[in-house]
Amino acid sequence: MSLSLSYHPYSRAAGTLWALEEAGVACTLELVDIMKGEQKQPPLTGKNAMGKIPTLVDGDVVVTEAAAIALYLADRYAPGRLAPALEDPRRGTYLRWSFFAPSVIEPAVMAKNSGWEVKEMAAGWGNFESMIASAESAIAAGPYLLGEQFSMADVVFGGTLRFMMGFKQIEPRPAFTDYVARLDARPAFQRADARNLQMRKQLGLQ
Ligand SMILES: N[C@@H](CCC(=O)N[C@@H](CS)C(=O)NCC(=O)O)C(=O)O
Known part of the structure; x- marks a missing residue:
């Protein structure tokens, strides 16, 4: 193939x-x-x-x-x-943060930069501050989103954080920079x- x-x-x-x-x-x-x-x-x-x-x-x-x-x-x-099996309970966390990156982090950053006036209740990305707090909570325990196991969710979520910090769209909080440094060290x-x-x-x- x-x-x-x-x-x-x-x-x-x-x-x-x-x-x-x-x-x-x-x-x-x-x-x-x-x-x-x-x-x-x-x-x-x-x-x-x-x-x-x-x-x-x-x-x-x-x-x-x-x-x-x-x-x-x-x-x-x-x-x-790289993906928990369908019956693995960690699959919920895996999907949660994989979807969070494009459906919450990206639009929250875009909304802030563009000064969009939206009803927070209707906007799927809520507001910028709660997005940042949630993202930080996701990696607080670490070292990866699923704890000790690296997964493709880290590529999606961590890649988005790396990109946003690189363009100074998200402040480089230590939790974010430490996490991205771990990802950057990966041979792949x-x-x-x-x-x-x-x-x-x-x-x-x-
Ligand atoms: N929702 C898409 C967005 C893809 C996207 O916007 N790609 C950009 C490059 S990063 C692109 O193709 N831009 C060219 C264009 O829209 O003309 C995804 O997450 O893959």
């Missing part, structure tokens, strides 16, 4: 590369030059009408949404290792990081 990932090193697909490295799955990278607008044209729009990356193709299956791709890879290629992260860096250099973006 061959996998391909529509990718650009300055995109969420860079994080998907980390997910692939953790899962230990070989995948062809198909460069989509988002600076030139290639994401809004075929062949990508034939796979993802949103015209966005990352987009993963695994045989006949197309998966979009960075978090969904990561969870898919864990279930399909590293069950029990370092392999992905080196590949992303190499791709940036190749594209003259570094």
Whole structure:
């Protein structure tokens, strides 16, 4: 079965590369030059009408949404290792924080930056301060979201925290920086990081 990932090193697909490295799955990278607008044209729009990356193709299956791709890879290629089994009670925590990243952290940051006036009761992301407090509570016990076991939820949630701190969208509280430092030390992260860096250099973006 061959996998391909529509990718650009300055995109969420860079994080998907980390997910692939953790899962230990070989995948062809198909460069989509988002600076030139290639994401809004075929062949990508034939796979993802949103015209966005990352987009993963695994045989006949197309998966979009960075978090969904990561969870898919864990279930399909590293069950029990990167994803708790269906009957494992830790699966609730695993899913909880995996969904929290794109559905609460990302929009809460966007809402704050853009000055959106929304009814907090109706906004799924609540407010920025409660998002930060919840995120901190998730890793308070540590070292990972599931305690001693690293999982794909750390790639999704930790990757979002890393990105947001990198762009100074979230303050670098010690709990966040210590957690992200643990993730950065992982060999799979370092392999992905080196590949992303190499791709940036190749594209003259570094
Ligand atoms: N909800 C999507 C968002 C994907 C997304 O916005 N990707 C950006 C790059 S990080 C993109 O493709 N932007 C190009 C565009 O929208 O034209 C996900 O979580 O994967």
